[in-house]
Amino acid sequence: MAVIRDVMPAFELVQPTSVADAQKVLQDYRADAWIMAGGLDSFDWLKDRIKRPKVLVDLSGIAELRGIRTTAEGIEIGAMTTLTEVVNHPVIRDKFSLLTEGAEAAASPQIRNQGTIGGNVTQDARCWYYRSGWPCYRAGGNMCYADTPTARNREHAILHADRCVAVNPSDSAPALIALDAKFVMRTNKGERIVDAEDYFIGPDIDITRLHILKPGDLLTTIRIPYTWAGARFYFEKVRDRNVWDFPLLNVASAMQLSGNIIERVRIAVNGAAARPLRLKAVEDQVRGKPATASTGEMAGQLAVRGAIPLQFNAYKIPLMRNLVKRAIGGVEEAKWVS
Amino acid sequence: MGILKPITQWAANPWGQNVPIHIAWFLIWVAATAGLAFLIVHAVYLRYFARAEKFEGEVPQMLAAALPRRIPRHSLAARMFHWIMAAAMFTLLFTAFLPRVGIQFDWVTYHWIAGTVLTASVIFHVIHASLWLDFWAIWPDKDDVGDAKRRVRRFIGLPAPPPRRFAKYPLENKLYHGAIIVTGLSAIGTGVFMMSRVRTVFFPRNPYLFSDMTWGLMYVLHGLAGVGLIALVMIHVYFAVRPEKRDITKSMIFGSMRREFYLEHYDPERWHPELSRPESSRTDR
Numbered sequence: 099m100a101v102i103r104d105v106m107p108a109f110e111l112v113q114p115t116s117v118a119d120a121q122k123v124l125q126d127y128r129a130d131a132w133i134m135a136g137g138l139d140s141f142d143w144l145k146d147r148i149k150r151p152k153v154l155v156d157l158s159g160i161a162e163l164r165g166i167r168t169t170a171e172g173i174e175i176g177a178m179t180t181l182t183e184v185v186n187h188p189v190i191r192d193k194f195s196l197l198t199e200g201a202e203a204a205a206s207p208q209i210r211n212q213g214t215i216g217g218n219v220t221q222d223a224r225c226w227y228y229r230s231g232w233p234c235y236r237a238g239g240n241m242c243y244a245d246t247p248t249a250r251n252r253e254h255a256i257l258h259a260d261r262c263v264a265v266n267p268s269d270s271a272p273a274l275i276a277l278d279a280k281f282v283m284r285t286n287k288g289e290r291i292v293d294a295e296d297y298f299i300g301p302d303i304d305i306t307r308l309h310i311l312k313p314g315d316l317l318t319t320i321r322i323p324y325t326w327a328g329a330r331f332y333f334e335k336v337r338d339r340n341v342w343d344f345p346l347l348n349v350a351s352a353m354q355l356s357g358n359i360i361e362r363v364r365i366a367v368n369g370a371a372a373r374p375l376r377l378k379a380v381e382d383q384v385r386g387k388p389a390t391a392s393t394g395e396m397a398g399q400l401a402v403r404g405a406i407p408l409q410f411n412a413y414k415i416p417l418m419r420n421l422v423k424r425a426i427g428g429v430e431e432a433k434w435v436s
Numbered sequence: 437m438g439i440l441k442p443i444t445q446w447a448a449n450p451w452g453q454n455v456p457i458h459i460a461w462f463l464i465w466v467a468a469t470a471g472l473a474f475l476i477v478h479a480v481y482l483r484y485f486a487r488a489e490k491f492e493g494e495v496p497q498m499l500a501a502a503l504p505r506r507i508p509r510h511s512l513a514a515r516m517f518h519w520i521m522a523a524a525m526f527t528l529l530f531t532a533f534l535p536r537v538g539i540q541f542d543w544v545t546y547h548w549i550a551g552t553v554l555t556a557s558v559i560f561h562v563i564h565a566s567l568w569l570d571f572w573a574i575w576p577d578k579d580d581v582g583d584a585k586r587r588v589r590r591f592i593g594l595p596a597p598p599p600r601r602f603a604k605y606p607l608e609n610k611l612y613h614g615a616i617i618v619t620g621l622s623a624i625g626t627g628v629f630m631m632s633r634v635r636t637v638f639f640p641r642n643p644y645l646f647s648d649m650t651w652g653l654m655y656v657l658h659g660l661a662g663v664g665l666i667a668l669v670m671i672h673v674y675f676a677v678r679p680e681k682r683d684i685t686k687s688m689i690f691g692s693m694r695r696e697f698y699l700e701h702y703d704p705e706r707w708h709p710e711l712s713r714p715e716s717s718r719t720d721r
Contacts, residue, residue: 233447239457240633240655243450246643260544261634302542304535312538406635 106144113156117163120155121284121316127153128313134158135178135217138209143222148231163216163318166190172323177216177316181270182207184215194322196331196350200273203335206342216317219271219281219297220309223264223372224344225254235262235305244408251408253346256415258371262301263408266308269335271298271374272350272366277326282319283311294320295366298373308372326352326364330389332425336417345369347417351425358388365425367401370418377401377422384426394427444656449648456652459659461536467663471670478674490598495699503699506692508709509604514569517561518688524554525669528623532662548636551627558624573604576614579706580607603706615668622661626654 109132114120124131132151134140135158143149157163163178166187173189184190184201191198204210204218223229223236225244233239244251245263254263271294279294297309297317311317335348351365363381368374380397387393398419405415443463444456510518527550531543565571579600584607589596605613632642633651646654676685683697698709 230450232450233455233457237447238445239447240651241643241648245641259635260542299540302544304540 104145105147106141107147107150109144109151110153111156112153113159115159115161117160117284117316117318120157120160121314123153123155124316125286125314131155131313133316135220136180136213138205138213139217139221142229146229146231148229172321172325172327175215175320175322177318177320178214179216181205181210181213181215181218184270185210193324193327194277196276196326196333196352197270197273197322199331199333200270200335200348200350203333203345203348204269209342215270215320219268219274219294219320220311220317221267223308224267225262225264226250228264235301236264238306247409249409252410252413253344253369254408254411255371256402256405256407256411256418257375258300258302258373259406260300260302260305262305262372264301264372265369266298266371266373267344268368268374269345269348272348272368273333274320274322275366275374275376276331276350276352276364277322278352278364280321280323281317282321284316284318285312286314290315291321295374295376300372326354329354332428334421334424336421347414347421349418349421349425353389353426355389358390360384360387360389360393360426363426365397365422367418367421370405370414379403380422380426389426389428391423391427394423394425397426398423440656443660446652451648453648455648456656458652458655459663463659463663464533464536464666467666468670471667474667474671475674482678491601491701492598493600496704499704500695500699503695505695507695507698508692509687510691512691513564515688515691517557517564520557521554521561524550524557525665528554529662529666529669533666544634548627548631548634551624551631552638554620555624555628558620573707574610574613576607576610577603579603580610583607601703601706602701603703612668612672615664619661619664619668622657623665626658626661629654630658 112123114123124133130152132140132144132149132154134154134156137156140154144154157178160178163176165176166179166183166189167174168189173194175184181201181204185198187198201210201215201218205213225234225236227243227249228234228236231237232241232243234241234243242262243249244254245259245261251263253265255265274294277294280291281294281297283290283292292310299307299310329352332349332351332353335345337343337345345368347367347369349365349367351363353360354362363384364376365380366374366376377397377400380401383400384393384397398421401422402415402419405418407415440456443460445458445460446454447457449455527546531547531550535541535543565574580603583599586596586599590598629645632639632645635641643651645651675681676688683693687693
């Protein structure tokens with residue numbers, strides 16, 4: 099097991115003041131560079147002396163990566179904008195409250211003051227076998243210590259596992275997928291814009307990363323179009339304690355209704371796989387149907403199709419089924435009556 | 437394990453033991469470079485330095501008149517095995533190494549399916565070659581060794597009679613087959629066990645089948661065989677497309693070769709095709 103030593107390994111600290119400068123350093127050092135946003139994920143790795151980059155690129159001095167701007171098409175959130183700023187922004191609260199809820203569900207107030215939206219969607223897996231520095235698949239080895247008959251895998255994946263069973267821990271990611279956000283990156287080939295759901299990758303594609311950023315790439319902006327502004331949103335996060343904890347599962351949905359009929363819908367869950375999952379099959383099935391508990395029931399059943407539990411996480415299957423059901427049909431039937 | 441250190445990656449397992457986890461990935465480039473270097477050196481040698489091929493004795497003209505225009509060489513079953521194995525091998529190499537050089541895709545599923553196809557086709561080949569074909573046709577014999585001595589002496593300028601014409605397979609072909617047996621069976625043998633580490637339709641995952649050290653060595657052997665196959669496959673493809681080997685390559689597609697090519701390169705005493713059954717030959721490989 100890793101021992102926290104609190105003394106980080108030596109590295110060169112670079113604090114660029116522009117995206118261009120940051121990108122230059124990242125391109126120069128590529129895999130030897132470590133990008134630090136709020137530092138909440140980074141300091142874990144560094145103080146445990148598991149990650150030993152040659153260069154640490156601290157983005158906190160880049161003003162152009164901070165702030166929230168409204169445009170004709172929607173809003174743009176700089177990757178270094180803190181979660182607290184996202185939570186408190188009036189336009190987001192008014193039109194995209196799904197993101198407000200997702201960002202507010204992350205960690206604790208202190209962490210949200212420091213943690214950034216870019217860091218929240220790009221943070222690494224929390225699998226403790228991986229975080230302990232063991233040579234698992236995700237660390238470049240040939241073993242998944244969490245997927246053995248005796249492993250502690252209560253928090254791990256039930257869907258799309260491929261050798262590695264770690265899950266993505268982000269709370270804002272499913273909200274951004276449901277809002278059809280676009281992620282803007284700077285790569286060595288120029289600017290690249292991808293749909294939020296395509297920013298994340300599973301172990302089948304790359305077992306060592308949770309996202310598509312390659313060495314030298316930088317996430318700069320998240321754009322949310324007005325397409326889903328003011329829609330009926332649902333966000334729910336289930337965790338072991340109600341503050342300062344990663345999700346066991348979370349769900350985010352955006353629905354546009356005509357009467358009670360679902361005209362358009364986007365729904366995503368996280369904590370079930372190594373990437374936040376947009377449930378397209380569910381969206382296709384519930385479109386044109388009433389937003390009721392029975393539709394939600396059907397949606398929940400469909401959402402968990404193909405799920406394979408590990409030794410200790412079978413509870414996630416009914417949990418995900420019920421979260422999806424509530425996201426579609428609402429929670430009225432589940433209210434306490436006593 | 438000292439010899440393995442420079443060509444492998446090691447890590448500490450949860451019990452503090454240092455274990456190998458896989459080969460060092462620079463070996464991919466070493467193998468590709470070695471394969472490419474061989475092709476270049478061989479092509480330059482043949483183009484500028486090699487003397488004309490010469491064999492002992494003359495082509496028996498009487499025999500030529502008795503032979504059909506096409507000489508059967510590979511049965512349909514043998515050709516099907518070859519091409520299925522080739523498809524599986526290419527799939528295995530691409531799925532194994534493209535992700536290592538930055539081309540990311542869902543490779544594991546394709547890899548184990550191709551590995552299963554390769555394993556099944558090799559099992560078929562071993563049974564087919566043992567029971568229906570001339571099993572020894574692909575193994576070097578004392579005539580090959582004698583001819584090899586003659587060729588080496590002539591190559592370095594010492595006096596020696598020309599070598600005899602080939603049996604069905606020249607010595608180089610037999611040695612290549614031997615190298616493929618070693619690398620291919622190493623990759624298959626280790627790969628079958630490694631399938632117990634991923635989710636397949638065959639058996640439940642069991643990462644505890646072996647100790648971490650055994651698993652590590654298995655991954656290393658699998659990797660070494662894999663990079664070895666990169667070079668071997670490059671060399672095989674190179675010879676398949678060389679103009680002077682075109683008749684041999686075509687025979688692996690159509691099953692037969694020109695009579696003239698046969699008489700020029702092969703010794704009817706050492707390889708006499710079964711002309712009565714044009715679609716099959718007991719010396720097939």
